[in-house]
Amino acid sequence: xxxxxxxxxxxxxxxxxxLEVFWRHGYEGASxxxxxxxxxxxxxxxxxxxxxxxxxxxxxxDRYLAGPGGFSTAAxxxxxxxxxVERLLYGAVELTTGDGTPAGCLNVGGVQxxxxxxxxxxxxxxxxxxxxxxxLRERLDRxxxxxxxxxxxxxxxxxxxxxxxxxxIAVQAASGASRAELTEAVKTALRAWPA
Amino acid sequence: xxxxxxxxxxxxxxxxxxLEVFWRHGYEGASxxxxxxxxxxxxxxxxxxxxxxxxxxxxxxDRYLAGPGGFSTAAxxxxxxxxxVERLLYGAVELTTGDGTPAGCLNVGGVQxxxxxxxxxxxxxxxxxxxxxxxLRERLDRxxxxxxxxxxxxxxxxxxxxxxxxxxIAVQAASGASRAELTEAVKTALRAWPA
DNA sequence: CTAGTTCTGTACCGTGTGGTAAGAAACTAG
DNA sequence: CTAGTTTCTTACCACACGGTACAGAACTAG
Numbered sequence: 001x002x003x004x005x006x007x008x009x010x011x012x013x014x015x016x017x018x019l020e021v022f023w024r025h026g027y028e029g030a031s032x033x034x035x036x037x038x039x040x041x042x043x044x045x046x047x048x049x050x051x052x053x054x055x056x057x058x059x060x061x062d063r064y065l066a067g068p069g070g071f072s073t074a075a076x077x078x079x080x081x082x083x084x085v086e087r088l089l090y091g092a093v094e095l096t097t098g099d100g101t102p103a104g105c106l107n108v109g110g111v112q113x114x115x116x117x118x119x120x121x122x123x124x125x126x127x128x129x130x131x132x133x134x135x136l137r138e139r140l141d142r143x144x145x146x147x148x149x150x151x152x153x154x155x156x157x158x159x160x161x162x163x164x165x166x167x168x169i170a171v172q173a174a175s176g177a178s179r180a181e182l183t184e185a186v187k188t189a190l191r192a193w194p195a
Numbered sequence: 196x197x198x199x200x201x202x203x204x205x206x207x208x209x210x211x212x213x214l215e216v217f218w219r220h221g222y223e224g225a226s227x228x229x230x231x232x233x234x235x236x237x238x239x240x241x242x243x244x245x246x247x248x249x250x251x252x253x254x255x256x257d258r259y260l261a262g263p264g265g266f267s268t269a270a271x272x273x274x275x276x277x278x279x280v281e282r283l284l285y286g287a288v289e290l291t292t293g294d295g296t297p298a299g300c301l302n303v304g305g306v307q308x309x310x311x312x313x314x315x316x317x318x319x320x321x322x323x324x325x326x327x328x329x330x331l332r333e334r335l336d337r338x339x340x341x342x343x344x345x346x347x348x349x350x351x352x353x354x355x356x357x358x359x360x361x362x363x364i365a366v367q368a369a370s371g372a373s374r375a376e377l378t379e380a381v382k383t384a385l386r387a388w389p390a
Numbered sequence: 391c392t393a394g395t396t397c398t399g400t401a402c403c404g405t406g407t408g409g410t411a412a413g414a415a416a417c418t419a420g
Numbered sequence: 421c422t423a424g425t426t427t428c429t430t431a432c433c434a435c436a437c438g439g440t441a442c443a444g445a446a447c448t449a450g
Contacts, residue, residue: 003416003417003418003419003424003425003426004416004417004418004424004425004426004427005415005416005417005425005426005427005428006416006417006426006427007426007427007428008416008427008428025309025310025311026307026309026310028223028224028309028310029223029309029310029311029313031310031406031407031408032407032408032409033406033407041428042428042429042430043408043409043410044409044410044411044427044428044429044430045427045428045429047408047409047410048426048427048428049427052408052409053408053409104307108307108366109307111366111369111370112221112299112303112304112307112366112369114220114221114223114224114309115220115221115223115224115226116220116224117408118224126370126371129370153383154379154383157376157379157380157382157383158383160367160372160376160377160379160380161380161383161384163363163367164360164363164364164366164367164377164380165359165360165363166363167362167363167366167367168358168359168360168361168362168363168364168366169359169363170366171303171306171307171359171362171363171365171366172355172358172359172362174306174307175306175321175324176321177355181352181355182355182359184349184352184355185352185355185356185359187352188348188349188352188353188356189356189384189387191387192384192386192387198394198395198396198446198447198448198449199394199395199396199397199446199447199448200395200396200397200398200445200446200447201396201397201446201447202396202397202398203397203398203446226436226437226438227437227438227439228436228437236398237398237399237400238399238438238439238440239397239398239399239400239439239440239441240397240398240399242438242439242440243396243397243398244397247438247439248438248439312438391450392449392450393448393449393450394447394448394449394450395446395447395448395449396445396446396447396448397444397445397446397447398443398444398445398446399442399443399444399445400441400442400443400444401440401441401442401443402439402440402441402442403438403439403440403441404437404438404439405436405437405438406435406436406437406438407434407435407436407437408433408434408435408436409432409433409434410431410432410433411430411431411432411433412429412430412431412432413428413429413430414427414428414429414430415426415427415428415429416425416426416427416428417424417425417426417427418423418424418425418426419422419423419424419425420421420422420423420424
């Protein structure tokens with residue numbers, strides 16, 4: 001006694017469309033009408049497949065971090081700490097100034113305070129950020145133990161600074177800065193850490 | 196043929212209340228009901244005095260930059276370029292992590308993409324940011340001409356980097372970073388520019 | 391007091407929001 | 421072919437949104 005009518009859409013492809021919409025308009029700025037229209041499905045199908053708007057956003061966040069934001073976990077695999085940071089910063093520039101993608105960062109945009117009903121989405125974004133920071137922190141702790149950090153550099157503070165820079169990159173991109181401009185700024189910032 | 200009923204509220208005090216609400220909830224997250232309630236006035240009074248939500252936000256932005264954000268123009272008066280930057284960065288930390296004020300920055304939050312009808316407010320925020328960047332750029336140009344910049348430092352790029360850092364500070368504060376943590380990170384960033 | 395003007399208070403408008411009820415349609419197991 | 425299950429489609433719900441019409445209240449000039 002199984003079966004049932006098969007769904008007429010690809011859930012993962014629909015999530016990619018939803019990602020595009022959330023990325024461009026933010027959590028609150030993306031209406032269910034925008035989402036269903038972009039995903040090519042009806043409202044009840046969306047609710048049956050993904051729960052509600054908040055859960056959909058959460059799944060989109062995961063997809064974002066695994067896809068376009070995947071460079072940030074990949075960067076941690078670099079041999080030297082400076083390369084880790086360099087990959088993170090340039091990766092953030094590329095992510096937030098991509099040609100076919102919206103300017104800015106879905107996760108950074110999700111942090112900005114909005115209405116009370118968007119609070120769960122905000123927390124979801126903040127939680128993912130904290131997880132990313134923790135992973136970087138753990139990597140820099142290892143670098144510190146191996147003497148791979150500049151003298152007098154606290155891994156926790158350095159983690160905070162890198163996170164601050166990637167956040168700044170996202171806001172700059174969202175407000176119109178070009179990839180070339182941000183690349184130059186990152187290059188200047190990295191001058192403080194000679195290779 | 197003059198006179199008319201006098202208004203029963205102080206417009207500037209009402210703007211301060213509106214500032215608090217916009218700062219905490221963002222442009223879209225602040226409803227007219229929130230605003231009128233906090234300002235202690237009725238809807239028609241608000242519309243008569245300030246136009247509409249968008250114009251109110253614009254006036255609040257000006258008040259924000261003249262008040263809590265005033266340090267950013269004051270910082271430009273420092274004698275040495277490094278002091279200008281230092282004041283800007285520490286000032287941003289203080290602004291975004293104030294005790295009685297919401298975490299984050301009204302102007303940075305305004306940049307984040309939201310619904311289509313918030314686009315004018317977004318542009319208003321971006322324009323103010325551009326004006327601030329232009330003022331800093333002009334100050335760093337003078338410093339460059341006076342040999343007050345580190346060797347090989349482009350004023351335009353340095354302006355972008357400082358703006359990126361203050362943006363990052365705002366996002367970090369909005370996502371829960373403490374004043375002490377951000378102060379440490381700024382201190383580390385400033386190490387690249389010896390005093 | 392009257393005429394003119396401006397603000398206040400209540401009650402309302404159209405629209406868009408996230409979310410859902412109900413039934414038809416498409417599939418599988420027997 | 422039938423019963424059971426899951427999806428799709430249409431139509432709808434209550435509600436909150438930004439914005440406003442209208443009448444009464446408070447003031448000034450004559």
